[in-house]
Amino acid sequence: FLTFFCLLFSFFVYFCAGAEHESVLCCSEENLRIIVPLEDIDTQEKSTVSFSCKVNRLNATLKWLKAGEEVSFSKFVVYRVDKHKHTLTVKDCTLADEGEYTAVAGDSKSTAELVISEAPTDFSVHLKDQTITEFEDAEFTCKLTKEKANVKWYRNGREIREGPRYSIICTLRIKECRPDDECEYACGVDEKRSRARLFVEGELLQVLLYDIEEPKLDVDSSYSNNVVVMAGEVFKLEANVTGRPIPSLVWTKEEKELEDTAKIEIKSSDFHTTLINKDSLRRDGGAFTLTASNPGGFAKFTFNVKVLDRPGPPDSLTVTDVTAEKCVLNWLHPTHDGGAKIEYFIIQRRETSRLTRFK
Known part of the structure; x- marks a missing residue:
């Protein structure tokens, strides 16, 4: 007798002839098919992702489609084969790479979805302090990780509106600087901030140095006691400020600087500032400190807020x-x-x- 083994289902025909018997053995190759399918992927811009599947043959070649069209391979889109495993890698993803990807193995297909969420905008180059001579133009420049972003500029915490003296893109240009332009400037995108100071030098500045007035805060006497509000109510803290040059104003709570948000609204002009807290909760209570500073010194006042609840x-x-x-x-x-x-x-x-x- 004879024993035959058909490996990998390859097609062969074997003949066996003897004195009394003759036999024929036929083995046919199994169709190429996917045995482990692709899986959906959720990721962010700039990341690298890989779709992987397995087939029933060694080192076969698959066709890859995106939205029904064949994928073009490049240094950003790479196809690799490792025995039964087939991998399509997409590097440095952009929103254009989002869509449906399909691996085709003969008559067998597997499809998966690539969902790409937009990465938040951030600063790739931050603002730097500038020192210029009086009546020259000053320029603050930053770079962002995205070309199109909603950028806002701030002077001592107050938003700057574009006008004859302010030209705004990702660069803030201040024309014909004066001594009272010397302060902190900030660029904001979403919830992120980049800050720098402007220093103005010149003969006029040297004369004004003899006329420096340290900051003073004028706060209503009612704020000497605790500010008590009920949960859900709004509380407002405010103060007037004097000083020369115009002082910088900073609000802090538990030594952390506060910024203008949907819940806490901060409005500051050259000589007045207001903090408004909306929909108060018990955790919103505490000590709020206002600090005014200039080259002549600084002044502080602490507001104590208590939020009562049932x-x-x-x-x-x-x-x-x-x-x-x-x-x-x-x-x-x-x-x-x-x-x-x-x-x-x-x-x-x-x-x-x-x-x-x-x-």
Whole structure:
């Protein structure tokens, strides 16, 4: 007798002839097919991703499609084969690479989706301090990771509007600088900031150095006490400021600088500043410090804010010594007192047969 093994389903014909018998063995090749499919991928711009699948033959060649069209390979789109595994790699992804990718192996196909989210804009080159001579033009320049971005510029925390003296793109140009232009400038995109200072030198500046006035804060006397508000309310902190040159104004809480956001609105002009906190929560309370500074020195004032809320329920309520005439109630103070000392408790009683309560 003869024994035959057909490996990899290759097509062969074997003949066996003997004195009394003759046999023919035929082996046909299995169709190329995908045995491990592609998987969907979610990623961000600038990242590198790889689609992988496996087929039932060694070192076969697959066709790759994107949105029904054959993929062109390059240094950014690379196809690799490792035995049964086939991989398509897309490097440095852009939004144009998003779409449906298909691996084709004979009559077998596998499709997966590439979803690319937009990466946040950031600064690739930050602002730098500038020192210029009076009446010259000053220029602050930064670079962003994206060509098109909504850029805002700030002078001492106050947004700058484009006008005859300010020309804005990703470069802020200040024409014919004067001594009172000396302060901090910032460029903002989304929630990110890049800051730098402008220093103005010249004969006029040297004369003004003899007329420096240290900052002073003028705060309403009502702010000497705690500012108390209820949860959900709005509280406003404000102050007037004097000084020469015009002081820089900075709001901080727990030594962290505060910025203008949807919840906290900061409005500052040369001699006045206001902080408004919306939809107050208990955690919004605390010490808010306003600092005004210039070459003559600095001034500070701390506003103490307390946000009150309803206290929580009493803890560990127990009923003991129950008789027809009396019972004993015991409980602990609530975990949260709502921000104020609990002065008393109210106990209410009702008959089990009635819905109304009475003291």
